[in-house]
Amino acid sequence: MKNKYVEIYHKLVKDIQKGEYAAGGTLPSEHDLCARFETSRETIRKALTLLSQNGYIQKVRGKGSVVLDRDKFEFPVSGLTSFKELSERLGQSFQTHVHELTLVKEAEVCRQLNCQEGSHLWKVVRSREIGGERIILDKDFLRQDLVHDLTKDIAETSLYHYIENELGLDISFAKKEIVVEPVTVEDEEFLDLNGHDQVVVIRSYVYLGDTTAFQFTESRHRPDKFQFVDFARRTKV
Amino acid sequence: MKNKYVEIYHKLVKDIQKGEYAAGGTLPSEHDLCARFETSRETIRKALTLLSQNGYIQKVRGKGSVVLDRDKFEFPVSGLTSFKELSERLGQSFQTHVHELTLVKEAEVCRQLNCQEGSHLWKVVRSREIGGERIILDKDFLRQDLVHDLTKDIAETSLYHYIENELGLDISFAKKEIVVEPVTVEDEEFLDLNGHDQVVVIRSYVYLGDTTAFQFTESRHRPDKFQFVDFARRTKV
DNA sequence: TTGCAAAACATGTATATACAAATTATAATC
DNA sequence: GATTATAATTTGTATATACATGTTTTGCAA
Numbered sequence: 001m002k003n004k005y006v007e008i009y010h011k012l013v014k015d016i017q018k019g020e021y022a023a024g025g026t027l028p029s030e031h032d033l034c035a036r037f038e039t040s041r042e043t044i045r046k047a048l049t050l051l052s053q054n055g056y057i058q059k060v061r062g063k064g065s066v067v068l069d070r071d072k073f074e075f076p077v078s079g080l081t082s083f084k085e086l087s088e089r090l091g092q093s094f095q096t097h098v099h100e101l102t103l104v105k106e107a108e109v110c111r112q113l114n115c116q117e118g119s120h121l122w123k124v125v126r127s128r129e130i131g132g133e134r135i136i137l138d139k140d141f142l143r144q145d146l147v148h149d150l151t152k153d154i155a156e157t158s159l160y161h162y163i164e165n166e167l168g169l170d171i172s173f174a175k176k177e178i179v180v181e182p183v184t185v186e187d188e189e190f191l192d193l194n195g196h197d198q199v200v201v202i203r204s205y206v207y208l209g210d211t212t213a214f215q216f217t218e219s220r221h222r223p224d225k226f227q228f229v230d231f232a233r234r235t236k237v
Numbered sequence: 238m239k240n241k242y243v244e245i246y247h248k249l250v251k252d253i254q255k256g257e258y259a260a261g262g263t264l265p266s267e268h269d270l271c272a273r274f275e276t277s278r279e280t281i282r283k284a285l286t287l288l289s290q291n292g293y294i295q296k297v298r299g300k301g302s303v304v305l306d307r308d309k310f311e312f313p314v315s316g317l318t319s320f321k322e323l324s325e326r327l328g329q330s331f332q333t334h335v336h337e338l339t340l341v342k343e344a345e346v347c348r349q350l351n352c353q354e355g356s357h358l359w360k361v362v363r364s365r366e367i368g369g370e371r372i373i374l375d376k377d378f379l380r381q382d383l384v385h386d387l388t389k390d391i392a393e394t395s396l397y398h399y400i401e402n403e404l405g406l407d408i409s410f411a412k413k414e415i416v417v418e419p420v421t422v423e424d425e426e427f428l429d430l431n432g433h434d435q436v437v438v439i440r441s442y443v444y445l446g447d448t449t450a451f452q453f454t455e456s457r458h459r460p461d462k463f464q465f466v467d468f469a470r471r472t473k474v
Numbered sequence: 475t476t477g478c479a480a481a482a483c484a485t486g487t488a489t490a491t492a493c494a495a496a497t498t499a500t501a502a503t504c
Numbered sequence: 505g506a507t508t509a510t511a512a513t514t515t516g517t518a519t520a521t522a523c524a525t526g527t528t529t530t531g532c533a534a
Binding site: 024053054055058060063066068171172173174175176177178179180198200207209210211223224226227228229230231232233234235 | 261291297411416435446448460461464466472
Binding site for chain 3: 003004005039040041042043046060061062063064
């Protein structure tokens with residue numbers, strides 16, 4: 001919260017969520033916002049661009065910044081939201097079981113993360129219990145040269161919080177793949193499959209701000225409890 | 238192709254795809270690009286912002302614009318790409334079967350699209366055949382007041398091309414949901430399910446640039462042929 | 475040669491101006 | 505009153521400048 005335009009963005013997000021600006025209506029004009037926040041138009045425009053990218057508004061030339069109806073959007077799994085953030089937003093009771101927390105040498109994963117073939121990786125296997133059912137199985141591989149120490153306690157609470165806030169690593173972007181695959185013996189052991197013979201698999205390669213790949217995650221979901229919601233802008237060809 | 242920064246963006250995308258700039262290396266500095274394209278730094282920065290948003294580069298302060306490795310990204314289903322664009326990019330033989338093309342009045346869909354309760358909607362049901370197998374079932378609802386005429390020929394080739402290029406409608410953004418559901422009798426009729434009893438369902442609400450909702454699409458995929466690839470930047474909270 | 479400080483370089487933020495283009499409000503005319 | 509022309513409003517693009525902040529290179533000194 002130090003950049004002016006990010007601050008303005010957050011303030012406007014809060015106002016929209018409070019219902020200060022009704023969906024379908026418009027925000028104050030850029031000129032008005034300049035006066036209100038005592039700043040230049042370009043700074044306001046940067047804040048509005050952020051709002052637009054995250055699906056809060058649609059800018060219409062000559063009219064203004066139309067507020068979009070985010071109610072139907074439900075929760076966005078998109079954008080690298082962690083399990084903890086997610087379940088907190090859903091307001092459901094949740095629990096994490098740590099099944100494995102070891103240092104391994106997996107050549108294939110190393111190759112994918114562009115790190116030394118023989119270097120150590122943290123392997124973390126966790127199941128996620130929501131409403132009394134274990135419905136998500138997370139397998140994480142993290143570069144040990146970047147995350148030196150890892151405890152069961154950290155794995156149980158929030159890995160992302162530890163990495164970002166304690167270690168100060170700058171998680172920046174990820175490429176993500178969603179497919180459906182048959183269940184494995186591991187799925188059967190750690191999940192309450194409830195008769196399902198397939199799971200939704202989300203594989204993510206997570207990168208830091210300096211473009212070093214540092215984490216590979218495989219998140220396996222029971223199909224009936226899986227939902228992915230996305231807001232996408234069409235990039236003109 | 239009229240805006241300077243969009244033109245520069247496309248030129249740089251082409252150069253990256255040609256391998257002009259190797260993954261892991263950097264683009265020329267903003268200062269250099271200014272000279273090269275004979276423009277101001279802000280204009281260059283707008284082009285670079287587009288590259289960053291679409292996963293081509295990562296800007297690192299003090300270093301430069303690092304080119305990302307998009308090879309592993311495979312095809313992005315994200316960002317509202319149509320079936321035709323998709324299969325063309327995959328280079329596979331494909332075929333579209335039109336099963337229904339009618340004008341209907343569906344109150345529920347009307348409500349979702351914020352249009353008059355009794356207004357007419359185009360209902361289009363199509364199956365998609367790739368490599369000899371019918372693996373996708375698309376059900377589209379379009380507002381007839383915006384898309385007056387629709388023919389079987391258009392539905393067979395490309396709806397998006399017709400809407401954008403022929404009608405000149407400005408498709409701007411969509412909210413999209415991915416879930417897994419049991420197969421319906423319709424799925425069994427129009428798809429080669431190959432024993433599968435569940436399908437991946439993508440529901441999309443598509444909006445125009447002036448924020449009018451005009452299309453609802455339900456795309457039902459056979460699980461083993463489904464893949465969703467995404468590039469996501471972490472929005473700092 | 476090594477180590478450190480300074481300079482040069484690269485991107486990030488904030489501000490200002492000018493004009494273009496689309497929409498809306500106003501005024502004038504029939 | 506309805507239509508049309510004009511003006512005001514609002515967002516989009518392009519350019520320019522100043523300074524901040526992080527990285528790399530250079531050069532001086534021990």
